[in-house]
Amino acid sequence: MWIDASWLLLAALISWTLAEAVFPGVAPHLARTTYWWMAVATTIGLLFSIVFHEMAHSLVARRYGMPIRGITLFIFGGVAEMDEEPPNAKSELVMAAAGPAASFVLAAALFLLFHLAKGSSGPEALKVTLWYLASLNGILALFNLVPAFPLDGGRMLRAALWFWRGDLIWATRIAAAGGDFFGVALIVLGVVSIMTGDLVGGIWRILIGMFVRGAADASLQQVLTRNVLESLPVSRVMTRQPIAVSPNVSIADFIENFIYGHHHRCFPVTSDETLIGTVGTSQVTEINRAEWPTTPVHHIMLAPRSDEVVGPEADALAALAQMQRSGYSRLWVVDHGRLVGVLSLHDVLELLSAKLEIEQSRTDRPVESHHAGRP
Numbered sequence: 001m002w003i004d005a006s007w008l009l010l011a012a013l014i015s016w017t018l019a020e021a022v023f024p025g026v027a028p029h030l031a032r033t034t035y036w037w038m039a040v041a042t043t044i045g046l047l048f049s050i051v052f053h054e055m056a057h058s059l060v061a062r063r064y065g066m067p068i069r070g071i072t073l074f075i076f077g078g079v080a081e082m083d084e085e086p087p088n089a090k091s092e093l094v095m096a097a098a099g100p101a102a103s104f105v106l107a108a109a110l111f112l113l114f115h116l117a118k119g120s121s122g123p124e125a126l127k128v129t130l131w132y133l134a135s136l137n138g139i140l141a142l143f144n145l146v147p148a149f150p151l152d153g154g155r156m157l158r159a160a161l162w163f164w165r166g167d168l169i170w171a172t173r174i175a176a177a178g179g180d181f182f183g184v185a186l187i188v189l190g191v192v193s194i195m196t197g198d199l200v201g202g203i204w205r206i207l208i209g210m211f212v213r214g215a216a217d218a219s220l221q222q223v224l225t226r227n228v229l230e231s232l233p234v235s236r237v238m239t240r241q242p243i244a245v246s247p248n249v250s251i252a253d254f255i256e257n258f259i260y261g262h263h264h265r266c267f268p269v270t271s272d273e274t275l276i277g278t279v280g281t282s283q284v285t286e287i288n289r290a291e292w293p294t295t296p297v298h299h300i301m302l303a304p305r306s307d308e309v310v311g312p313e314a315d316a317l318a319a320l321a322q323m324q325r326s327g328y329s330r331l332w333v334v335d336h337g338r339l340v341g342v343l344s345l346h347d348v349l350e351l352l353s354a355k356l357e358i359e360q361s362r363t364d365r366p367v368e369s370h371h372a373g374r375p
């Protein structure tokens with residue numbers, strides 16, 4: 001599990017809000033240090049509540065064979081990082097519902113504890129903290145059930161729409177519009193709160209509204225991007241007949257005609273169209289300048305690494321992930337040893353933005369896509 005650095009800052013902000021603004025109102029006549037102890041305990045309890053909620057999601061996800069890379073904790077919830085979209089509508093529905101269900105169970109358990117404590121002679125601070133934590137879990141469940149994608153309720157709405165019409169993109173658009181609307185509503189509510197004197201509550205509403213809006217837009221873009229790239233083979237994006245160096249070219253010629261002529265730092269070396277190595281600026285600088293005219297590039301070239309090579313049949317999404325992992329912005333497209341093209345990050349992104357522009361103009365009427373009828 002990964003705790004986002006923002007959470008530490010938020011934890012401090014939450015503790016401060018509770019100790020200075022909330023608890024003195026809920027339970028007057030307690031000492032200021034007591035409010036701070038209660039606030040810190042509640043913040044830690046909230047952290048555990050969120051982890052509990054997210055664990056419920058990932059347990060169900062794992063049951064459906066969807067690995068979750070990690071959980072990043074954000075304001076009012078975690079974001080489970082998934083490598084792929086859920087395989088079908090039903091699994092997404094169950095996965096999304098698991099979190100709020102877990103929060104309701106935890107809220108009920110804490111309310112039970114509160115009632116047991118209430119009858120006892122225990123300190124009031126403990127009772128108030130228990131009651132408050134129970135309420136927070138209830139709020140966590142209800143908040144996440146709002147049909148605003150990518151909140152759990154929005155995911156459930158998307159799953160239902162996806163199941164109904166079999167079009168994931170259409171379902172995501174509608175659920176993300178719900179997220180946008182809810183985010184704007186929270187921001188407006190926050191501004192109204194501030195104008196009527198509730199500064200702290202107003203700032204919280206604005207922050208959460210901005211977070212939900214940003215997450216809705218990002219999630220929609222991610223789904224659209226995935227959809228475009230998944231169905232696109234590398235061979236359709238790559239530049240054919242790539243510029244390649246032959247092994248006997250001298251380093252001096254290579255610098256003059258290739259590096260200065262084509263503005264790339266690294267080039268493939270081919271012999272009879274077969275990729276035998278790569279050569280770039282960092283290999284050139286290892287050789288004495290005086291020897292440049294007489295040294296052929298095959299003396300300094302490197303063997304091609306497996307993470308800079310991609311097959312023409314691979315899909316563009318996998319290639320993009322490979323670029324992200326390896327840090328290479330250009331991949332050599334090799335078919336049975338033959339260099340058939342070069343795939344550059346720039347080309348993938350250009351094509352992606354063109355395709356998205358065309359996708360955006362698509363009417364919101366559901367159409368048969370390759371997602372329809374997926375198992």
Ligand SMILES: [Zn+2]
Binds near residue numbers: 053054077144152
């Ligand atoms: Zn959730």
